[in-house]
Amino acid sequence: MKMLKNFIILGITWWCLSITAHATTSSDLKLTLVQESPHGFEETLDALRKAILANNFRVFPDRYLEEGLTDELSVNPKQVSVRFCNFSDLHQALQIEPQAGVLLPCTITVVEDETGKVTLVTGNVKAMLTLFDNPRLTAAFQDLEDKYQAIIDEVTL
Amino acid sequence: MKRLTRWLGVGLGVGLSIWLGVMALATSPASAQEKLLSVRTSQDFELALEQVQDVLRQHGFSVAHIQKCDSGLQGMGYKTDDYKIVFFGRVEEVRALSRQYPDLVPLFPFKLAIYTQGDATVLSVLNPESVAPLLDADPALQQQLQAWGKDFRAVLADMQTLKVAQATLQ
Numbered sequence: 001m002k003m004l005k006n007f008i009i010l011g012i013t014w015w016c017l018s019i020t021a022h023a024t025t026s027s028d029l030k031l032t033l034v035q036e037s038p039h040g041f042e043e044t045l046d047a048l049r050k051a052i053l054a055n056n057f058r059v060f061p062d063r064y065l066e067e068g069l070t071d072e073l074s075v076n077p078k079q080v081s082v083r084f085c086n087f088s089d090l091h092q093a094l095q096i097e098p099q100a101g102v103l104l105p106c107t108i109t110v111v112e113d114e115t116g117k118v119t120l121v122t123g124n125v126k127a128m129l130t131l132f133d134n135p136r137l138t139a140a141f142q143d144l145e146d147k148y149q150a151i152i153d154e155v156t157l
Numbered sequence: 158m159k160r161l162t163r164w165l166g167v168g169l170g171v172g173l174s175i176w177l178g179v180m181a182l183a184t185s186p187a188s189a190q191e192k193l194l195s196v197r198t199s200q201d202f203e204l205a206l207e208q209v210q211d212v213l214r215q216h217g218f219s220v221a222h223i224q225k226c227d228s229g230l231q232g233m234g235y236k237t238d239d240y241k242i243v244f245f246g247r248v249e250e251v252r253a254l255s256r257q258y259p260d261l262v263p264l265f266p267f268k269l270a271i272y273t274q275g276d277a278t279v280l281s282v283l284n285p286e287s288v289a290p291l292l293d294a295d296p297a298l299q300q301q302l303q304a305w306g307k308d309f310r311a312v313l314a315d316m317q318t319l320k321v322a323q324a325t326l327q
Binding site: 030031034063068070079087090091099100102103109111121122123127133 | 222226230233237240244246251255259264268269281282287288292
């Protein structure tokens with residue numbers, strides 16, 4: 001009887017630990033990095049392009065977030081995505097995980113809201129990597145998060 | 158008798174522990190569903206690329222643009238198979254939800270990867286439901302993520318049906 005009691009306690013402890021571990025993981029990791037810019041909208045965009053170039057990425061033409069989803073005159077011009085790529089990283093990512101294209105994080109979006117507040121929004125690489133369950137991909141790109149943070153810090157600090 | 162009771166107790170205890178452990182894993186949202194949704198088809202790559210755009214439109218999505226990862230990589234000297242990303246979405250959803258939930262912005266427009274793998278063409282898209290824990294999604298957002306998940310599955314299912322229809326015609 002004593003042993004049964006011990007096993008039940010062990011089981012409940014295991015269950016609680018599993019739930020806690022899961023809760024910690026999901027609450028610690030957020031899908032998105034959001035940081036407010038001390039600059040105006042255009043100034044932030046300009047600083048962002050320069051910071052991306054300085055971090056060895058190739059910058060592509062900007063796109064409005066709604067571009068292509070509606071006509072040109074209807075898009076919100078205060079939501080601009082700055083797109084960039086490091087082809088070596090892209091090639092490596094697709095070699096390791098061909099599905100990586102569904103979440104290519106190579107975009108930082110600058111948003112100005114109705115109050116004039118300007119924010120930079122981008123995917124959190126660490127969180128995105130968890131969606132692939134691919135340890136090789138995680139190992140190869142865990143440092144990418146730091147590059148993104150460095151770019152954002154350069155713009156906002 | 159006492160010994161039998163003791164062994165029964167041990168058995169029950171072990172069984173209960175395993176059940177509780179399995180329940181813990183099963184109730185984890187990450188393991189409860191696929192994180193990525195994919196279909197593999199024998200359809201020609203270019204044809205599949207054309208058809209998936211039509212199918213997306215049939216499901217009320219607009220195709221924003223197509224990113225030619227393969228051309229970009231080849232232009233930089235890398236050898237690669239066909240690989241394109243179709244960006245798509247519904248403007249009213251992007252407009253409303255990017256304001257209400259700024260954390261969704263990196264998902265917009267949605268991305269569907271289409272690529273060649275051996276003789277097959279593969280279409281992959283993120284299962285939106287799988288990001289709910291990373292967004293601390295409230296019930297309304299969870300419902301929206303589920304609705305997108307349902308739409309994406311329907312798009313991929315239609316791609317497989319089209320493949321069957323095409324094979325029947327040939």
